[in-house]
Amino acid sequence: MARYLVRRFLWACVLFIAVTFVTYVIFFVVPANPARLAAGQSATPERVHEVEKFLGLDQPFYVQYLKFLKRLVLEGSMGQSFVTRQSVNEEILRAAPITASLVFGAMILVLSISIPLGIFSALRPRSLLDRAAMIYVLIGISLPSFWIGLVLSYLVGFRLGWTPIAGYCEVFSVPEAAACGGLWDWAYHMILPCLTLAMVVAGTYVRFVRAEVMDTLNMDFVRTARAKGAPERTVIRTHVLRNAMLPVVTMVGMDIGLLLGGAIFIEAVFGLNGLGGTALESIGRFDLPVLQGVVIFGAVAIIIFSLVVDLLYAWIDPRIRLT
């Protein structure tokens, strides 16, 4: 096991370098000068050049990259924003909980909806419920997330006034000037965004769970369980579920990792300034350090979650031996 973890860690480092390097390269391929933006529209060339030097942009990009790596490994710092001169670490730490609330909240909703629905559809194929579920799935996959978000926001938030339209509330350490705060406000504001994201993602999961359960129901060991005289309820709970859920675990892990990188559309629609929103902003302002920070966070999230998924999988399925 230790050998396995060491190997995963080494691979993670390789991945990490690859991902950050590619981001740097892309950034430098784009023909725009962040120094100019930072210096302002009316700045003179000399002023721009000064800013460049200040930001370290006058040096060749591999030097910049190595400096960035050195700073990250030795100081744990991702640098400072070109635009606000604030610590990127802080920026990410501020934005991450927002995206995390959205993603984890949505995933909980997804699993609560799709697992029971998927199981039920699999047990009663071609029934009314099954067909309704499949139609829902189709809609969820086809409609763009921001459209669903906007419609929900309009109908439920504006028209019916049941939930707020946009905004985020801190749970802990609520700032003085904040308009809202605390657990209830936070939950209240997150309902709609989580629901939107859940509706988009749940579709795929329902189909997936349904297919997995249907496959598992046909397996020989399920027939053995019935032959032993087990009631159908026990067969499903004890024998089918654990086997059918294995691939779902993988999917959930990967999706969480991916979504933590920033559910841009939904964050935009609901005015949540999470990682997605931050990334969008920094692209527009050519704020490389902040963008790099989001990329790093996303990459680390995916790496960590894929490891968690693999470990979980090995724990659930005794046939898997991690080597």
Place this chain on the structure above:
Amino acid sequence: MTGDELLFVEDLKKHFPVTRGIIFQKEVATVKAVDGVSFSLREGETLGIVGESGCGKSTLVRCILKLLEPTGGRIFYQGQEITRLSRREMRPLRRNMMMVFQDPYASLNARKRVGFIVGESLELHGIGTPAERKRRVQELLEVVGLNPEHYNRFPHEFSGGQRQRIGVARALAVNPKLIFCDEPVSALDVSVQAQILNLLKDLQREFGLTYVFIAHDLNVVRHISDRVMVMYLGKAAELADRDELYTSPKHPYTGALLKAVPLPSPDAGRARKQVVLEGDVPNPINPPAACNFHPRCPRFQQGHCDVETPPLAPIGYRHLVACHYPLERWPMDITAQPATAQAVESTG
């Protein structure tokens, strides 16, 4: 009926490494799937290779066909050594060595039409024009007992037995000299099995084919082979002419196998003493020392069988066995202690 030596295999080995390591993979163990097998095959002959799961028979055949690279030993086809030939150099030879597989459902590409499946090797070896190839394929379909008008059908439109016939037609397409059959009838019903076995024998007579026939069913091997090789855990335990092996087996494992086969005759079946071989086949990663059958052998003599590996040596006319204490006669109780062992004890 048999002619010159077509195939000669000398001490063939195929070892699969088991590796561990974080970055650099280090070999910590080996799976000795095939561990020194030798035999020769004459033109027109059928060699039956029989053994249980894990004995290495399928791996052996794939090595001979160079679908896997042998780890050691030599292979001679028509006197020419082919062991170290590259893929390109092997290509012209592959015309002469074709294979029929076990699973009639998996061995045919479900998305291709039968005409394509049977004629593919013709195309690959650049034989004939498309029109000539089509005619040849239809000819082949007829030869194996199928309707040539089914040229454009898909595999799923045929039954298991018919699919196996397609597999045979495919193997025959380029007029090979040597056909390897890897358990071609194991997945078929008894009545269909008889059809395919008869077909294979008829084709052998008509086209002068040479077969290497792998099976785990001793009855089938008996029916179709001229010579039989019994394999156990990567090595050959016994090699003899068919009648000789079945009437005078010398290796205790062969004896155990023959005793284990259920006979379709209530009186004969229940009369013979059931000597049941206990235990499972050991792990090929950690084969037993010296004679690899010794832990399960009822005639095991300590100090000899677990110390000195018995070579595959002649014991009679064209009969080789790898055993220090071969069976003295047949039928006999294979748990009876070997006569020679008692002699050793009394003098030792």
Place this chain on the structure above:
Amino acid sequence: MSEPLLDVRDLRTEFVTDDGIVRAVDGVSFTVEPGQVLGIVGESGSGKSVTCLTVMGLNDRKLSRSTGEVLFRGQDLLHASGHRLREVRGNEIAMIFQDPMTSLNPVHKIGRQLAEAVLLHQDVSRKQAYERAREMLKAVGIPRAERRIDDYPHQFSGGMRQRVMIAMALINNPDLIIADEPTTALDVTTQAQILALLKRLQEDFGSAVILITHDLGVVAETADDVMVMYAAHIVERGPVRAIFNEPRHPYTWGLMGSLPRLDVNVERLYQIPGQPPSLLNPPAGCRFHPRCAYAMPVCREKEPRLTLVPGDPDHAQACHLDEETKRREAAALLAQITAGAAT
């Protein structure tokens, strides 16, 4: 005469498929006495497995329909409640399936799967259930049963897994064990071990066994009585010696003649022409007639009924051929088989 343990009367099972209705079992009747070993022989599509799955009530309720009677100790299982069926399964009638690799749940320890079988039917504590599981593992010859009870199925070889399945089937002392091709997926020496084990346990526990197989050798050595099935019908049945020494149906002759044998040398195997018929649209009259070398006009029109062989109250066959021809052909077949004997 005591009541038979299992009395199947005119059983018919149909499956609804996309192509139409498949009559997988079409008028099958037989009995099993306590302690008897009945071998059911047939090829794929004969209906042998479906017959037994129907007895256990394991067919998909939505896709299949069954009629007839399945009297187990006098009670009709076919029309029994789900509750009663579940009581019977794994307890009074147990089933062993063909593929030991896939018949056990891969994510549960085998101890748990064995104990589950006990806890479903007996009012005992978990500890006692596990104790019983350990007992059974030892009884079926699993070495180091104490430790292996905590292992997962993938840690066992094929033969060992089948032993676990046997242990699971016997753990509640069933009166009837149905073994569906229990050794087909195993090596020949492992098969010999498993069959010997099954025979020994059957004698020790006194259970009846229905052994389904396509292997005539297995049936000859293990069964007391044999039932030959073809295309959803029984074509012949009787004591094992009667079937093998005096077979009376052309299909049985065909099966026996087409077997390559260990003790006999033939140049060419007898082959039954054609393939088993589709059960969507079975042939009219006798279902075997398109492949039968002895077919007569009546065979195309009238389905032969199972009738007793004169002189033998236990041996029955379903064929229009007259007695004289049957006796003659059977003798000729056996002469041919034994004449080719090598030693």
